[in-house]
Amino acid sequence: MSKHWPVLTLGAVLLAGLVLPLATGASPPGFYVEVLLGGLMAGVLYSLVALGFALIFKASGVFNFAQGSMVLFAALAVARLAEQMPLWLAILLATVIMFGLAWLIERLVLRPLVNQEGVALLMATLGVTYFLDGFGQTLWGSDIYKIDLGIPKEPVMILDSVFQGGILVNKEDFVAAFIAAMLVAGLVLFFQKTATGRALRAVADDHQAAQSIGIPLNRIWVIVWSVAGFVALVAGVIWGSQLGVQFSLSQVALKALPVVILGGFTSIAGAIVGGLIIGVGEKMAEVFLGPILVKAFDLAGGGIENWFAYVLALLFLLVRPEGLFGEKNIDRV
Amino acid sequence: MFYRENGQFKSSYVSDQQMLPILQDRVFMGLLLIFAFGAAPLFVSDYVFLSLLIPFLILTLAAIGLNILVGYCGQISIGHAAFMSVGAYAAYNLALRVPQLNFLVVLVLAGLIAAAVGILFGIPSLRIKGLYLAVATLAAQFFTDWLFARVKWFTNYSSSGSVSTAPIVIFGWKVDSPAEKYLLLLAVLVFFTLVAKNLVRGHIGRAWMSMRDMDVAAEVIGIRPVYAKLTAFAVSSFYVGVAGALWGFVYLGAWEPLAFNLNLSLNLLFMIIIGGMGSLLGSYFGAAFIVALPILLDQVPSWLGVQMSTATSSHLASMIFGGLIVFFLIVEPHGLARLWAVGKEKLRLWPFPH
Numbered sequence: 001m002s003k004h005w006p007v008l009t010l011g012a013v014l015l016a017g018l019v020l021p022l023a024t025g026a027s028p029p030g031f032y033v034e035v036l037l038g039g040l041m042a043g044v045l046y047s048l049v050a051l052g053f054a055l056i057f058k059a060s061g062v063f064n065f066a067q068g069s070m071v072l073f074a075a076l077a078v079a080r081l082a083e084q085m086p087l088w089l090a091i092l093l094a095t096v097i098m099f100g101l102a103w104l105i106e107r108l109v110l111r112p113l114v115n116q117e118g119v120a121l122l123m124a125t126l127g128v129t130y131f132l133d134g135f136g137q138t139l140w141g142s143d144i145y146k147i148d149l150g151i152p153k154e155p156v157m158i159l160d161s162v163f164q165g166g167i168l169v170n171k172e173d174f175v176a177a178f179i180a181a182m183l184v185a186g187l188v189l190f191f192q193k194t195a196t197g198r199a200l201r202a203v204a205d206d207h208q209a210a211q212s213i214g215i216p217l218n219r220i221w222v223i224v225w226s227v228a229g230f231v232a233l234v235a236g237v238i239w240g241s242q243l244g245v246q247f248s249l250s251q252v253a254l255k256a257l258p259v260v261i262l263g264g265f266t267s268i269a270g271a272i273v274g275g276l277i278i279g280v281g282e283k284m285a286e287v288f289l290g291p292i293l294v295k296a297f298d299l300a301g302g303g304i305e306n307w308f309a310y311v312l313a314l315l316f317l318l319v320r321p322e323g324l325f326g327e328k329n330i331d332r333v
Numbered sequence: 334m335f336y337r338e339n340g341q342f343k344s345s346y347v348s349d350q351q352m353l354p355i356l357q358d359r360v361f362m363g364l365l366l367i368f369a370f371g372a373a374p375l376f377v378s379d380y381v382f383l384s385l386l387i388p389f390l391i392l393t394l395a396a397i398g399l400n401i402l403v404g405y406c407g408q409i410s411i412g413h414a415a416f417m418s419v420g421a422y423a424a425y426n427l428a429l430r431v432p433q434l435n436f437l438v439v440l441v442l443a444g445l446i447a448a449a450v451g452i453l454f455g456i457p458s459l460r461i462k463g464l465y466l467a468v469a470t471l472a473a474q475f476f477t478d479w480l481f482a483r484v485k486w487f488t489n490y491s492s493s494g495s496v497s498t499a500p501i502v503i504f505g506w507k508v509d510s511p512a513e514k515y516l517l518l519l520a521v522l523v524f525f526t527l528v529a530k531n532l533v534r535g536h537i538g539r540a541w542m543s544m545r546d547m548d549v550a551a552e553v554i555g556i557r558p559v560y561a562k563l564t565a566f567a568v569s570s571f572y573v574g575v576a577g578a579l580w581g582f583v584y585l586g587a588w589e590p591l592a593f594n595l596n597l598s599l600n601l602l603f604m605i606i607i608g609g610m611g612s613l614l615g616s617y618f619g620a621a622f623i624v625a626l627p628i629l630l631d632q633v634p635s636w637l638g639v640q641m642s643t644a645t646s647s648h649l650a651s652m653i654f655g656g657l658i659v660f661f662l663i664v665e666p667h668g669l670a671r672l673w674a675v676g677k678e679k680l681r682l683w684p685f686p687h
Contacts, residue, residue, distance in 0.1 A: 063464045112663040118464055119409055123606045124662050126599060131655030134648040142644055254471075254595075261468045299483040307479050310472035314457055317469055321461045 006319035021288040035287050036280060041173040043279020044180045048235035049256035050263065050271035052228040058204040058266045059224040063118065065125040068253025069132035070229055074098055075236030075245040076136050079145035098229030106222045133250060142247065147240040176238045183234050184272065196223060258313035264326025273324060282308045336680045352530060369519055374512040382511035389624045390518040391579045396604040396616035397529050398572025404611035405533055406565035407545025408458050409467040412474030413573055413601050418593035419477060420447040420574025421581035422487050425496050429489060436501050440575050447574020448567040455566030459559055474595055482590035497587030514583050525572060529613055532568065541565050607661050609668025618669035626654065
């Protein structure tokens, strides 16, 4: 028990922060639930991007900084293709493009860099980031585009019998959450039930052992990057339909970084739980903590959600260096 | 034929421990310094000073700082522009609020403040390492971005959040022409390079390097990780803080919030990767490369006679930049400094390579 006290303390503080606005009556319950739901929805999207990170890191040990750019690239592709053809075909075609991209990245970037240390690979994905940002905008254009999923966007009022004034929610948010859940379920099935999935897990477990029993590493990498590309596509489509497809999408995706370190690099469950924690945490902080800070320090506006996720993740790492669900690292000399 | 150390015997420890043990190197370095200090200001145009040499000198200093942390101590940081901004804003506020301070004192104080902040953000490195730490350093980046944009005191309550600096005066010498700025920066850079060189080959540098190579083994032979890592963070952010203050005062003159954003951090990282990790010379090469490349890429379309919009050309530049980084990593993962070393090795044998 005594070993866990830092984690417990931090958890208690966070939990206190979470319930305090409600308990002190600083916010009406209806509004509170609205903020909570908003945070969860943002969290779902963070989770989706983080999922791509975790998949790639688990299988190839590459910290893929380019995941955000892949989201942008995929969203741009879908948005522009959908102008010419029905949406489902555009998504299909964009998926093929993402698979092609994964293959190219494996061929041109990963394979030549095999056996390099982690930093060099991180740098390489940074290079890929710059390349993809430039390439995507040259190819597809750099204006703001729309993706129309055909879901009604007007907010609906629910639960007005429970809370005074009801809760405003977007139908689209629920569709997004549903799609994300389906995607995760699909991934789990793929990983647990198919031969390829088993091979992926074997590679994630131990590269050398996997190779020695005849699993082709290179092909596995292509598959993993393809899957990550597909996840990026889903994230990009959902995000793009909510915010519009624009360059800032690849920046928003940076938020997935604290999510992965919070959840642990290698854990899919961690990516999802971490995403939800970060999403809720930063919304709560922005709405409830922000005004307090602004008043106390006479700030020129809030915007603490820009860094809150990182600081939250940092605090978590201080008490639990391997993240929530990460594997504990034991050094042997 | 000429580059050979034959006959240069070392008969004392002092001569064995020289920074440049080969006579030709010393001569070359001397000539280079004479050229840089004496000759260059006479014929280099203001444009070259302002758009190439001044950013190059400042970014080299920052790259050396980052290299100390990443290249020598092995702690990755992708948020180092944060410490540049700390240095810049610290210097701005010091110069504003205590105007009688000498600029050099302001520089050092700004560096020290940046070092203190660096230590603060370096504390997680005691618990986490590698890529986890890399992401954790992003916290510094986004936090300082926000801090200097929102807390009005730091920008002296300016309504737009942008600040402009007072002209630099050192002991009555008013530094305002590009050539004078260049000389000041060059002097600062040479001084700090010397300090860095002697730090990294001294006991503290060895402690850093042992930390980088294998932290557990280093601990076993009696190097305190807390001390080694935090000093690396402190020295590194000191350098970067000084560079940030210079960037603000000498290069920008006036800057807006987010002048020290993630992009700058990543560029610093590219500098040391392309130049060579764990090499001071590499910091010079990397900074030169990163400063010159965008300017070069800007010129290319007009050389080829192709008309394109600025948006397209900036996207193309970003593509080429990304491609080049990957290319460099594949072809020479140890950076330009390694190419230089190989070249020197070849030169020693030339023209009889057997």
